[in-house]
Amino acid sequence: MTKPLIGISGSVIIDDGGIFPGYHRSYVNEDYVDSVIQNGGVPYIIPFNENDEVIKMQLDNVQGLILSGGHDVDPRFYGEEPKQKIGATWPERDHFDMRLLKLAEDNGIPVLGICRGAQIINVAHGGTLYQDLSYRSEETLKHMQGHSPSLPTHGMKVKENSKLATVLGKTEFRVNSFHHQLIKEVAPDLIATATAPDGVIEGLENKNGSVLAVQWHPEMLHKNKNVAFMNNLFKWVVDNAK
Numbered sequence: 001m002t003k004p005l006i007g008i009s010g011s012v013i014i015d016d017g018g019i020f021p022g023y024h025r026s027y028v029n030e031d032y033v034d035s036v037i038q039n040g041g042v043p044y045i046i047p048f049n050e051n052d053e054v055i056k057m058q059l060d061n062v063q064g065l066i067l068s069g070g071h072d073v074d075p076r077f078y079g080e081e082p083k084q085k086i087g088a089t090w091p092e093r094d095h096f097d098m099r100l101l102k103l104a105e106d107n108g109i110p111v112l113g114i115c116r117g118a119q120i121i122n123v124a125h126g127g128t129l130y131q132d133l134s135y136r137s138e139e140t141l142k143h144m145q146g147h148s149p150s151l152p153t154h155g156m157k158v159k160e161n162s163k164l165a166t167v168l169g170k171t172e173f174r175v176n177s178f179h180h181q182l183i184k185e186v187a188p189d190l191i192a193t194a195t196a197p198d199g200v201i202e203g204l205e206n207k208n209g210s211v212l213a214v215q216w217h218p219e220m221l222h223k224n225k226n227v228a229f230m231n232n233l234f235k236w237v238v239d240n241a242k
Helices: 030-038 052-058 091-107 117-126 163-169 225-239
Strands: 006-011 011-014 022-029 042-046 064-067 112-113 154-158 172-175 188-195 200-208 211-214
Touching: 006 030, 011 052, 011 163, 030 042, 030 091, 030 225, 052 091, 052 154, 064 091, 064 211, 064 225, 091 112, 091 117, 112 117, 112 163, 112 225, 154 163, 154 200, 163 188, 163 211, 163 225, 188 211, 211 225
Parallel strands: 006 042, 006 064, 064 112, 112 211
Antiparallel strands: 011 022, 154 172, 154 188, 188 200, 200 211
């Protein structure tokens, strides 16, 4: 039986010790890999690079795409200058992820954006972000729980009859939370499908349901039996892979 190849956008970690301090290594967290395997796919890490031709060839070899978490999105991509509380940015990776996203959409393959991946999807389609949750005027929950990655800590409500609700099979549950940037203006061609109790938008999808985005980390929850339905997101990518 042939299983679909699911690409996971890679990042780079820089050694801060050992015998090669400063050495760059391509990686993704293993939870992404495990989540794809557990749900019937074959995971392929797509290494970061700056060659558009190579990026196209990388994307042409997978049948589904997961945009993983990582750095803050550079505000230049949504027309702002950096504010005091923005974290580390990496515009080259922003370009890499946006290029993968565009190619995936052109090829008609399913895309799942997770955390930064959700923000990239929104920005790439013309939306904006709060550079830090403190810049939001409304009272805001703690969205950086800082511990126990598999522990859901705040509520989530998904719009009924949305693709996200259909995939998850639930409309109310709790999620883990590890982000300090927030979706601000939703891109004109995307639909907000999930919100936290404080009104923060945490789920997006496109109009034909081929792109799903969540601000929480389902890959860190895939082994938690209390929220086993989070696996449905990865199963959706695998089942719809082309």
